[in-house]
Amino acid sequence: MILTVTPNPSLDRTYEIPSLGRGGVLRATGDRVDPGGKGVNVSRAVAAAGIRTTAVLPLGGAPGALLAELLGAQGVDVTAVSIAGQTRSNISLAEPDGTLTKINAPGPELAPEESALLLETVRTHDGSPAWIACCGSLPRGLRPEWYAELVTRAHEAGARIALDTSGPALLAALPNRPDVIKPNVHELATAVGRPLATLGDVVDAARELRALGAGAVLASLGADGQLLISAEGDRYGTAPAAEIRSNVGAGDASLAGFLIAGGAGPEALASALAHGAAAVRLPGSAMPTPADLRPDAVRVTRDLPLDLPLTEPAAVRSV
Structure with missing residues (x-):
């Protein structure tokens, strides 16, 4: 069983439009409403694979x-x-x-007692999860150290931790030794404080975060594939996706694929790549089912092309 924790979940409404123009009336060719939030999407992808999953969420109001x-x-x-x-x-x-344009609402502010209850709910959950995936931005009212405390409590309960967040919350959690972190290349650049232009730059940055406490780093490189830096060995992989409908939730589907396949080694990286590539071929934030996967298109190697230039070099972003 895979447990997910999403401190700032959402309802995600996606409109498909011919083109985006400011100041005009845009007529959608399609629309859908999906449960949103990074951990929520991980749970949806895990459930689509037929594996039991529980999503721990702070929820309020009709939404x-x-x-x-x-x-x-x-x-x-x-x-x-x-x-x-x-x-x-x-x-x-x-x-x-x-091309995707997103408007993300800030979300509610959690009171101290709500924050404490959320932590305690994770700690006392009785499902004996193999993994706890802690994902997304922190809502107002939660300090950057909130994820660090969650990592500690989850480890005390005997679970392994996958952390997918960024900025101060990511850096604060590293000394508590999450088992795997999943930054994208831009989040990785921000974490180490310098631009990343080649695969070698990404490898160096991922190794720095391992030195700070991360057990393994699963780095999403967009069109350039994914990189896994771990004690078991470094791997690089690609999975071309020619037809792209939406990249919403693709990274979350990728993390789900990684955890479904055990959360370690080349097989898990291959599963992550297959799930991520399948997700971008689907509308909105739809999560792939096993029938959507194309594992034959996945390539994983231990020979890292360190000089490979990134399609979109990653700059440091303010957070």
Whole structure:
């Protein structure tokens, strides 16, 4: 069983539009509403693979109730922590060439007692999860050290931790030794404080984060594939996706694939690549099923092309 924790979940409404123009009336060619939030998406992808998963979520108001209902319909068990604020709603505008414009609401502010209850709910969960995936940004009211405390409590409960966050929250959690972290290349550049232009730059940055406490680093490089830096050996892989409909949730599907396959080694990296490539071929933030995967298109190697230039060099971003 895989448990996910999403401190700032959302309802995600996606509109497919011919093109984006400011100041005009845009007529959508399609729309959908999905449960949102990085950990939520991980649970959805795990459930789509037929594996039991529970999503621990702070939920409030009508949007929170609808989010729980949608997750239940997708086979995800929900453990809700009731909050006074309303769960946020986000909007994505998807163009035919794969360009995505997102509007993410800030979300509710969690009171100290709500924050404490969320931590305690994870610690006392009785499902004996093999992995706990802690994912996404922290809502207002939670300090950057919140994830660090969650990592400690989860380890005390005997679970392995996958952490997918960025900025101060990521750096604060590293000394508590999460088992795997999953930054994208831009988050990795911000974490080490310098631009990353080649695969070799990414390797060096990932090794720095391992030295700071991460057990393994699964780095998403967008069109350039994924990199796994771990004690078991370094691997690089690609999985071309010619037709791109939406990249919303692709990184989350990738993390789900990694954990489904055991969370370590080349087989897990190959599963991550297959799930991520399948997700970008689907509309909105739809998660892939096993039928959507194309494992024959995945390539994983231990020979790292360190001089490979990144398609989109990663700059340091303010957070």
